[in-house]
Amino acid sequence: MGAHAPLPPLPEPASDREAGPGQTRFVEMVFPDQANHYGTLFGGNALSMMGKAAFVAATRRARCPVVMARSEKTEFHVPVKVGQIVELDAQVVRVGRTSMTVTVEVTAEELISGARCLAVRGTFEMVAVNASGKPMPIPAPVPSSQPTSSQTKE
Numbered sequence: 001m002g003a004h005a006p007l008p009p010l011p012e013p014a015s016d017r018e019a020g021p022g023q024t025r026f027v028e029m030v031f032p033d034q035a036n037h038y039g040t041l042f043g044g045n046a047l048s049m050m051g052k053a054a055f056v057a058a059t060r061r062a063r064c065p066v067v068m069a070r071s072e073k074t075e076f077h078v079p080v081k082v083g084q085i086v087e088l089d090a091q092v093v094r095v096g097r098t099s100m101t102v103t104v105e106v107t108a109e110e111l112i113s114g115a116r117c118l119a120v121r122g123t124f125e126m127v128a129v130n131a132s133g134k135p136m137p138i139p140a141p142v143p144s145s146q147p148t149s150s151q152t153k154e
Contacts, residue, residue: 021141022061022092022100024053032082040079041086046106046120047074053090054102058126061092061100062138066126069099074122080108086119098135099127 034045051068058066080086087107094101106120130136 021063022057022095022102023090024056024060025087025089026053026056027085027087029085030080030082035082038079039082041081043076046076046080046086047071047122049086049088050074050090050104050106050120050122051124053088053104054124054126057090057092057102057104058100058124061095061141062126062128064136064139065129065131066100067129067133068124069127070125072123072125074120076120078108078117078119080106080119084108084110087116095138097137099125100138102126 028049030041032039034041036042051071054068055066085108087109088104089107090102090104092100093103102124104120104122104124105118107116108119109116128136128138
């Protein structure tokens with residue numbers, strides 16, 4: 001066998017570059033070990049993925065340890081089938097003194113056709129904690145070092 005040259009790295013997706021403090025987006029593939037006997041994603045696995053997305057978004061916003069205090073109003077709209085991918089989009093929508101509300105949307109996508117639909121939506125309350133695990137005030141956001149479009153001169 002001949003040697004193959006390594007493939008160049010894929011460009012960073014625009015959605016990842018645009019995600020700011022309090023946002024995250026990532027993609028997971030649904031495999032058979034994550035599904036029930038109907039061939040659809042277990043609800044518990046969907047909630048686990050959503051909890052991870054909420055954790056990352058809240059940590060990006062607070063830049064300190066956070067824990068989940070509550071998950072509420074999770075709506076399962078359509079089943080996610082084995083072989084589909086899910087895109088999780090999490091965003092901090094409220095910041096209080098020690099807690100944050102994070103919404104997470106799960107979009108299911110057929111890899112071949114590209115057909116997409118909202119599969120699950122949920123809300124999570126995340127709390128900033130200190131080294132002892134006690135709630136602590138959420139620090140103010142650190143200004144970005146890169147100018148936004150509203151900060152650039154024309």
